[in-house]
Amino acid sequence: xxIHKKNLIRNIILSTFCMFVAVACxxxxxxxxxxxxxxxxxxxxxxxxxxxxxxxxxKSNISKEGLLNxxxxxxxxxxxxxxxxxxxxxxxxxxxAPKGKSTIEVGISGVGKEVEVSQANFEDIYAGxxxxxDTGYLEVEIKxxxxxxxxxxxxxxLKIEGxxxxxxxxxxxxxxxxxxxxxxxxxxxxxxxxxPDEMDxxxxxxEITVPExxxxxxSYYMANGFSGGYFxxxxxxxxxxxxxxxxxxxxxxDDPDEIPEDHKIKLLKKGEEVNTGEFGNEGSGGQSFLRYNxxxxxxxxxxxxxxxIENNYTNYTxxxxxxxxGEWRLIASFSRPQTHSWLKGFHSFLxxxxxxxxxxxxxxxxxxxxxxxxxxxxxxxxxxxxxxDNTARTGYRMDYGGGEENGVFYLRNxxxxxxxxAVDTFFTRPLTGEKPEIDFNxxx
Numbered sequence: 001x002x003i004h005k006k007n008l009i010r011n012i013i014l015s016t017f018c019m020f021v022a023v024a025c026x027x028x029x030x031x032x033x034x035x036x037x038x039x040x041x042x043x044x045x046x047x048x049x050x051x052x053x054x055x056x057x058x059k060s061n062i063s064k065e066g067l068l069n070x071x072x073x074x075x076x077x078x079x080x081x082x083x084x085x086x087x088x089x090x091x092x093x094x095x096x097a098p099k100g101k102s103t104i105e106v107g108i109s110g111v112g113k114e115v116e117v118s119q120a121n122f123e124d125i126y127a128g129x130x131x132x133x134d135t136g137y138l139e140v141e142i143k144x145x146x147x148x149x150x151x152x153x154x155x156x157x158l159k160i161e162g163x164x165x166x167x168x169x170x171x172x173x174x175x176x177x178x179x180x181x182x183x184x185x186x187x188x189x190x191x192x193x194x195x196p197d198e199m200d201x202x203x204x205x206x207e208i209t210v211p212e213x214x215x216x217x218x219s220y221y222m223a224n225g226f227s228g229g230y231f232x233x234x235x236x237x238x239x240x241x242x243x244x245x246x247x248x249x250x251x252x253x254d255d256p257d258e259i260p261e262d263h264k265i266k267l268l269k270k271g272e273e274v275n276t277g278e279f280g281n282e283g284s285g286g287q288s289f290l291r292y293n294x295x296x297x298x299x300x301x302x303x304x305x306x307x308x309i310e311n312n313y314t315n316y317t318x319x320x321x322x323x324x325x326g327e328w329r330l331i332a333s334f335s336r337p338q339t340h341s342w343l344k345g346f347h348s349f350l351x352x353x354x355x356x357x358x359x360x361x362x363x364x365x366x367x368x369x370x371x372x373x374x375x376x377x378x379x380x381x382x383x384x385x386x387x388x389d390n391t392a393r394t395g396y397r398m399d400y401g402g403g404e405e406n407g408v409f410y411l412r413n414x415x416x417x418x419x420x421x422a423v424d425t426f427f428t429r430p431l432t433g434e435k436p437e438i439d440f441n442x443x444x
Contacts, residue, residue: 361415
């Protein structure tokens, strides 16, 4: 056979193959384009269920309206929802391209599918079908592939349906009650320590250890919560950490400027390098904080004193013990009006106060809880009730947990882990018998 004939046959074969591939790809693309979203599909709003990772570009943003102004190719977005069934999952992206045509990739469990966005108004664009092999949280990762305009796409929501989706699929459904904000912060979790009501408790002691790697920015590890306030440690930024002690005003408001004079928290004294002032937004009152570079893996001690005094006031004083310093440090002492009570409402909590950090898990251990009455008699506290906030109780976020392990209580939240602890469960830790050795007379 001549070389000319061989080349001719080869070209015919290649042309036939390419035509076959083109037809097959065209049929697949056509099928995907014709797949319309049904009335049974559930809508997952980007505004309450999505986080940005990587460089943001100039304006890339998650807002109440969704994912907007996505410019950078180095930015990815992650949206989460929780399924309790396995099987097929179909997904649509409600998106628009302000100018030109864009191609984005939508991935679940390592399987990515490209989606073309070319319309100038929001439309539901079919991304494809995935097989979900396990229950729990799913992560939908969205990446930019190409764009003709400045913006890859604006995305309002994802729509999902299939065998893996049912009435118990969990995510932040809407922004009623500002839940896009609370949902992105993640669930707050608490331990309510069981102390006899008849005790006149004057002293309240607790210990905190934040495990290595669990010191996520935006975390508040609160050790000594009581009916009038809270006392614990925070991660405020990459370079700043705090010991925080706050006392609520009995006047109910989120604006400290609205508090009448006879309901204001009064500062009695404060420790060295401690900042004091007022706080608002989640109740209002007096606040104090010490910038202190506490460390993971170290155990820190917290001591709170509450004592009713004359004229319907109660004084609260907080001390902090760092093993690096080896001595108790005064944080602050406040006087609360319209209050005449010994310490009540003993609890600890773990929360994330930064919505951008609600994608990351954190954990804290609480050990060796004690209370002492007005005569200085110590009683160990080893039973706690696990509770969670409204974000958890509505089922909008299910990544929360707490209980007892290795002889201590713990709390964990955020990060979209798939197991969770039943709310209102009681836990008991082993007694240690390690009574705090504190000379109350020499406290600063």
